[in-house]
Amino acid sequence: xxxxxxxxxxxxxxxxxxxxxxxxxxxxxxxxxxxxxxxxxxxxxxxxxxxxxxxxxxxxxxxxxxxxxxxxxxxxxxxxxxxxxxxxxxxxxxxxxxxxxxxxxxxxxxxxxxxxxxxxxxxxxxxxxxxxxxxxxxxxxxxxxxxxxxxxxxxxxxxxxxxxxxxxxxxxxxxxxxxxxxxxxxxxxxxxxxxxxxxxxxxxxxxxxxxxxxxxxxxxxxxxxxxxxxxxxxxxxxxxxxxxxxxxxxxxxxxxxxxxxxxxxxxxxxxxxxxxxxxxxxxxxxxxxxxxxxxxxxxxxxxxxxxxxxxxxxxxxxxxxxxxxxxxxxxxxxxxxxxxxxxx
Amino acid sequence: xxxxxxxxxxxxxxxxxxxxxxxxxxxxxxxxxxxxxxxxxxxxxxxxxxxxxxxxxxxxxxxxxxxxxxxxxxxxxxxxxxxxxxxxxxxxxxxxxxxxxxxxxxxxxxxxxxxxxxxxxxxxxxxxxxxxxxxxxxxxxxxxxxxxxxxxxxxxxxxxxxxxxxxxxxxxxxxxxxxxxxxxxxxxxxxxxxxxxxxxxxxxxxxxxxxxxxxxxxxxxxxxxxxxxxxxxxxxxxxxxxxxxxxxxxxxxxxxxxxxxxxxxxxxxxxxxxxxxxxxxxxxxxxxxxxxxxxxxxxxxxxxxxxxxxxxxxxxxxxxxxxxxxxxxxxxxxxxxxxxxxxx
Numbered sequence: 001x002x003x004x005x006x007x008x009x010x011x012x013x014x015x016x017x018x019x020x021x022x023x024x025x026x027x028x029x030x031x032x033x034x035x036x037x038x039x040x041x042x043x044x045x046x047x048x049x050x051x052x053x054x055x056x057x058x059x060x061x062x063x064x065x066x067x068x069x070x071x072x073x074x075x076x077x078x079x080x081x082x083x084x085x086x087x088x089x090x091x092x093x094x095x096x097x098x099x100x101x102x103x104x105x106x107x108x109x110x111x112x113x114x115x116x117x118x119x120x121x122x123x124x125x126x127x128x129x130x131x132x133x134x135x136x137x138x139x140x141x142x143x144x145x146x147x148x149x150x151x152x153x154x155x156x157x158x159x160x161x162x163x164x165x166x167x168x169x170x171x172x173x174x175x176x177x178x179x180x181x182x183x184x185x186x187x188x189x190x191x192x193x194x195x196x197x198x199x200x201x202x203x204x205x206x207x208x209x210x211x212x213x214x215x216x217x218x219x220x221x222x223x224x225x226x227x228x229x230x231x232x233x234x235x236x237x238x239x240x241x242x243x244x245x246x247x248x249x250x251x252x253x254x255x256x257x258x259x260x261x262x263x264x265x266x267x268x269x270x271x272x273x274x275x276x277x278x279x280x281x282x283x284x285x286x287x288x289x290x291x292x293x294x295x296x297x298x299x300x301x302x303x304x305x306x307x308x309x310x311x312x313x314x315x316x317x318x319x320x321x322x323x324x325x326x327x328x329x330x331x332x333x334x335x336x337x338x339x340x341x342x343x344x
Numbered sequence: 345x346x347x348x349x350x351x352x353x354x355x356x357x358x359x360x361x362x363x364x365x366x367x368x369x370x371x372x373x374x375x376x377x378x379x380x381x382x383x384x385x386x387x388x389x390x391x392x393x394x395x396x397x398x399x400x401x402x403x404x405x406x407x408x409x410x411x412x413x414x415x416x417x418x419x420x421x422x423x424x425x426x427x428x429x430x431x432x433x434x435x436x437x438x439x440x441x442x443x444x445x446x447x448x449x450x451x452x453x454x455x456x457x458x459x460x461x462x463x464x465x466x467x468x469x470x471x472x473x474x475x476x477x478x479x480x481x482x483x484x485x486x487x488x489x490x491x492x493x494x495x496x497x498x499x500x501x502x503x504x505x506x507x508x509x510x511x512x513x514x515x516x517x518x519x520x521x522x523x524x525x526x527x528x529x530x531x532x533x534x535x536x537x538x539x540x541x542x543x544x545x546x547x548x549x550x551x552x553x554x555x556x557x558x559x560x561x562x563x564x565x566x567x568x569x570x571x572x573x574x575x576x577x578x579x580x581x582x583x584x585x586x587x588x589x590x591x592x593x594x595x596x597x598x599x600x601x602x603x604x605x606x607x608x609x610x611x612x613x614x615x616x617x618x619x620x621x622x623x624x625x626x627x628x629x630x631x632x633x634x635x636x637x638x639x640x641x642x643x644x645x646x647x648x649x650x651x652x653x654x655x656x657x658x659x660x661x662x663x664x665x666x667x668x669x670x671x672x673x674x675x676x677x678x679x680x681x682x683x684x685x686x687x688x
Contacts, residue, residue: 019652291683294675304666308363308682311672315656322648324663326670328655331638338652339635 004127004194005076005102006046006054007094010039010062010109011084016269016333018341019323020301028109029065032267032301033276038110039069045116050124051105055097057081057090063228075227082218082233085241088248091193092204092215093231100198103127106244108191112276114263122260125161126194129256135203135249136162136194139187139257140264145177148268148333150189150245152257153180165255168245187259191266193244200248207251214239270316270325271332274299288319297329348471348538349420349446350390350398351438354383354406354453355428360613360677362685363667364645372453373409376611376645377620382454383413389460394468395449399441401425401434407572419571426562426577429585432592435537436548436559437575444542447471450588452535456620458607466604469505470538473600479547479593480506480538483531483601484608489521492612492677494533494589496601497524509599512589531603535610537588544592551595558583614660614669615676618643632663641673 010028014021021027028039036044046054053076058066060080079093091106098104105123113119119138126136139152148171155166168189172180180186205212214235221232249255267273277285277299284292288302293310300307302319309317316332318325323340335341354372358365365371372383380388390398397420402410404424423437435450442448449467457463463482470480483496492515499510512533516524524530549556558579565576593599611617621629621643628636632646637654644651646663653661660676662669667684679685 293678293682302668305663305668306666306684307668307670308679308684309670310678310682311675312659312670315659315670317668317670319649319668322650324646324649324651324661324668326651326653326656326659326661331655334637334654335652338637338654340650340652 002101002103002127002131003052004050004105004123005052005098005197006105006107007091008039008042008046008054008056008107008109009087009090010056010058010066011081011087011090014268015336015341015344017267017273018335018338018344019320019325020318022321023344025065026062026110027267029062029069032273033112037069038112038267039066041112042107042109043070043074045113045119046105046107048120050120052076055079055094056109057094059084078228080228080230082231082236085236085239087191087244088204088208088242088246089211089215089236089239091244092201092211093219093236095197095200095204096215096219097229098197100196100201102197103130104193104195104197104200106193108266110267111190111192112263112265112267114276115261118260118262119264122161122258122262123194126256126258128160129158129162129258130195130199133199134158134162134195134254134256135199135252136256136258137165137249138190138192138194139259140190141259141261142177142181142186142188145174145181146188147171147174147177149266151177151180151186152189154185154187154257154259158256162256162258165249165257168250187257189245190264193249199254203248203252208242208247211239211242211247269332270299270318270327270335271329274316274329299329346445346447346471346475347396348394348449348467349396349442349541350449350451351435352383352386352390352398352400352451352453353431353434354400354402354410355425355431355434358612359680359685359688361611361617362679362682362688363664363669364662366665367688369409370406370454371611373406373413376617377456381413382456382611383410385456386451386453387414387418389457389463390449390451392464394464396420399423399438400453401438403428422572424572424574426575426580429580429583431535431588432548432552432586432590433555433559433580433583435588436545436555437563437580439541439544439548440559440563441573442541444540444545446541447474448537448539448541448544450537452610454611455534455536456607456609456611458620459605462604462606463608466505466602466606467538470600470602472504473502473506473602474539474543477543478502478506478539478598478600479543479596480600480602481509481593482534482536482538483603484534485603485605486521486525486530486532489518489525490532491515491518491521493610495521495524495530496533498529498531498601498603502600505604506600506602509593509601512594531601533589534608537593543598547592547596552586552591555583555586555591613676614643614662614671614679615673618660618673643673
């Protein structure tokens with residue numbers, strides 16, 4: 001088995017975890033579950049035999065946080081994007097810096113995975129398919145009819161736990177999602193990809209030749225300085241931003257999915273974060289000073305003030321940086337619409 | 345009609361409005377409804393033709409707040425209790441400083457009364473009975489089977505809106521309270537009293553001769569200084585503290601009640617305070633920076649932090665002095681049991 005080259009994407013932020021997540025301290029760099037930040041947990045998950053030192057792709061704004069939250073020499077390289085152009089160009093930059101035969105593992109830096117052995121087993125299975133020329137995505141066994149994720153339908157069994165992808169389905173409505181879960185042949189799209197650098201770049205060349213050309217120019221004109229690689233900004237900024245799903249995965253021929261159950265969550269909102277906490281017998285969890293009386297399924301997170309709660313159920317309370325958020329857990333999706341979140 | 349001498353009792357505090365009410369800034373001196381504090385509203389309510397300048401009875405700890413919250417010369421006298429001995433001794437001090445024929449109106453300083461003309465009409469009716477030798481209490485028409493108040497049963501009709509008191513009943517259980525409300529002959533005990541100074545002191549002498557003697561000594565040995573009267577502390581501190589209800593009202597013969605509906609609340613907990621606010625069409629009210637989305641009957645009070653609330657019903661949120669309280673309105677009675685409240 002060849003070594004696997006992890007590529008950690010540290011972009012993204014979002015307002016659904018406001019007021020905790022803010023532009024100057026986005027979600028990947030916060031410790032919302034346990035001691036480590038999501039970024040640190042992602043690095044720790046990859047700190048195992050069989051993995052090369054990780055490469056990180058990030059915007060200039062987060063390079064300071066990345067240095068603070070990684071050990072000296074822990075990263076093989078930090079690729080600094082001259083502009084935010086979504087995932088396809090970010091991954092292509094990393095691919096262009098690797099040997100064409102290198103197996104890449106692309107992972108977001110703000111997901112939670114509680115079953116790490118299951119994760120690594122799935123990655124190993126995916127790597128075998130990648131070496132045979134497949135573009136592989138990890139598909140999450142759905143635990144309910146979620147409408148916030150894309151779905152992947154399985155086709156032919158490729159052996160070793162992998163399946164040819166029959167089709168990608170964008171975020172469905174609840175009824176459609178329910179039918180997918182029932183049929184048992186669908187996975188959630190996790191945003192975790194495994195392929196060789198060469199195969200990815202060949203498919204990019206085929207389906208997005210202009211982007212592939214700009215990436216080549218950006219890398220050729222780039223400069224390395226103290227562990228950081230700065231691609232040339234002029235060709236990179238000219239790229240039309242696009243996700244890897246749209247630009248490559250949905251167009252390529254040899255695309256596979258490895259279904260896996262690994263305690264995965266993208267922690268996309270406060271309800272998901274609440275669900276990922278360790279809870280007491282009443283389903284309550286508190287980070288920071290809190291007293292909960294006659295409560296059930298209540299989650300409190302406070303950066304200082306004591307929070308005293310009486311008689312509530314299924315409520316999430318966040319005190320952070322002079323903001324107090326109190327929501328019914330079921331309404332977690334609405335947080336991004338609040339004035340505080342929109343004013344960011 | 346003779347002039348009425350208001351006596352404002354500014355003792356009390358309690359923990360049921362924690363974290364807003366604290367020992368160093370008790371409830372009477374806070375503006376929890378509108379611009380004025382409860383103490384200021386109490387003075388304003390008495391600033392009418394027919395009333396003398398008010399006397400205030402208070403502990404030493406609150407004399408600074410009283411000076412800040414009253415205009416120069418607005419008070420006839422501030423009587424400073426050497427120790428907290430409940431209401432009977434406090435009222436007796438004030439009575440002993442007045443002419444025996446003077447009609448006293450004794451009022452707490454932390455109640456809310458929305459219908460002030462109804463209040464003044466009831467006081468005038470009570471004053472007529474007081475001049476005929478009755479000890480009169482204002483009885484509140486009950487709006488529900490509250491278990492947090494004492495109840496007063498009406499006996500013979502005395503004319504001018506007054507009734508002889510048949511009996512005082514201590515805080516009943518809910519079933520008993522419900523039967524009282526149903527019968528229509530019961531009022532809540534408001535803690536507002538009207539009598540002549542002489543009649544009160546005669547009844548005190550009859551039922552609590554030791555207390556009456558100590559009060560005489562405290563007043564005889566007291567000193568006046570800059571608008572304040574300091575009773576002698578040695579005899580006063582020897583008094584066994586007791587409420588006016590226990591010491592006098594429940595023992596005296598000529599005790600009357602004037603039933604009145606005047607938008608009264610003792611604002612005994614956060615639910616009562618919520619109910620006394622001006623609300624929007626969804627029953628929500630907010631004091632301080634707040635955004636409420638999809639909420640109903642939610643009350644927010646914040647001393648600084650913005651409070652953003654989504655999808656809650658019948659919840660009260662208080663942010664004050666580094667404490668955050670979030671409670672189901674129905675559980676407002678439990679606030680005094682929280683660690684934060686008990687640590688005071």
